[in-house]
Amino acid sequence: MTEKKKPNKAQILTAAITLLVLIGALFMLSSSMKPKTSQGSKEITVEVVHKDGSSKEFVYHTDKEYLGEVITEEKLVEGEDGQYGLFITAADGESVEGTDWWCITKDGEMLNTSADQTPIEDGEHYELTYTAG
Numbered sequence: 001m002t003e004k005k006k007p008n009k010a011q012i013l014t015a016a017i018t019l020l021v022l023i024g025a026l027f028m029l030s031s032s033m034k035p036k037t038s039q040g041s042k043e044i045t046v047e048v049v050h051k052d053g054s055s056k057e058f059v060y061h062t063d064k065e066y067l068g069e070v071i072t073e074e075k076l077v078e079g080e081d082g083q084y085g086l087f088i089t090a091a092d093g094e095s096v097e098g099t100d101w102w103c104i105t106k107d108g109e110m111l112n113t114s115a116d117q118t119p120i121e122d123g124e125h126y127e128l129t130y131t132a133g
């Protein structure tokens with residue numbers, strides 16, 4: 001029968017250092033993937049397009065860094081925390097029904113982030129459009 005050898009202290013130390021380096025690299029990678037924010041005063045426009053096709057624009061002057069912070073603080077939207085961030089249930093007083101939802105776009109381009117994960121820059125234009133599910 002063969003006898004199993006126990007790992008020596010050098011092997012254990014090498015494994016521990018490798019694990020720490022790997023954890024550090026993963027942390028740096030995840031930090032670099034996060035959308036960058038802009039600090040300071042900004043002016044943004046948020047256009048709400050209602051179910052009936054009518055729209056209304058709201059202009060905000062803010063120091064906030066994320067869209068969700070602005071539109072919830074200004075009470076433009078109501079929502080709940082979901083699996084992917086803020087799920088908007090109502091905008092400009094209109095609530096979604098059934099499987100309908102509020103689509104968030106920036107200059108007509110759909111965003112891949114929820115409102116609370118969308119960094120804002122000065123002069124940007126966002127749209128919240130009532131969308132049938």
